[in-house]
Amino acid sequence: MCSNDSTKTEPQPEYASFENAAEFHGHVCPGLSSGYQVAIAAMKALGVTRPKDEELVAIAETDACGVDAIQVVTGCTAGKGNLIVHDYGKHVFTFYCRESGKAVRAMTCLEEFMPQKPEMDVLRPKVFSGTATEEEQTTFYAMVNQVSKAILEAPSEKVVKLEFVQMEPPKKARIFTSIPCGCCGEMVADAKTREHEGKQICMPCFLKLKE
Template structure:
């Protein structure tokens, strides 16, 4: 907790303000470090963090742990939850933390003079004991951490689109090496192809006979 004011100041500088979720993120990161017996923020890449939503809470976790997307020590699996799993890549131990469902209401007891619920959360989250603010579970990842992180220098080329694939994210379909998009996992579609698909769908529609 002695590091909390300094870390909150750094987090606020990223957003030009401080909000309750930033406080949750910083507190969560520090508590995970205590549970795993790691000194945080880390100076190496021993801790790997998987956050379950983007936004202010994720930045709070990054400031507290020094795990960042750009350092390949933080991954976003967007479940829409202010929760995260912290993995000690040396020991393999992993702990998942989330705010207790009662945290919002309990925070008011720690900030009785707060002018609003938001203000009570902002102040209360800084004062509540870890065990009252968070629940945690020791967990096992469904994929080995080595596979999630991969190795530097691993590259492949998609046989369909020709784009480079890094970090062993390629998919094999028979003899083809494909990127995830070409393998059917794309989150986008090319605009011209979308229009063409719509036109083809219209031609097949019964109302198109009189077009």
């Protein structure tokens, strides 16, 4: 929950472990490690714990690996409507506490953790396309784990740059009424439909009719 009362003395909150984030994400990587650091640093800066609902909102400027760590640690998820993704390709995250009205912008600073990045960049497409040799795969994942470990073990201020910002409260998640699509019959949120020949139809059907 969010709190702006700095006079209260409370036990330090427990955060989801990195192992929890890695299990959710499926593998360990620098993006996940930096996202984990970002999530904890931002929550500490705002003085918040993991919310039950929309008390905390995360706005991600990427849809990459770090977002999964954000979801696991902060409880900001797409399903609850308190995770907003604007994919600008930037590892930047803004967190807003509805109770205090405070917001913090977190940017990852990973340059010093990527000394072997040129070699990783050469190996990455080969590994992910399935053309890398067994030796190249071993080398690549050893470097990935090394960088990930270094990011996790570093002081948060070396990984995350935090800045308090002013912003308007994000809109709360909307609750829609489901209606049957006038074309395929499948249930769809009423606000997500399009009108065609007097019928409310879902977007996939609407796009097919426009082809």
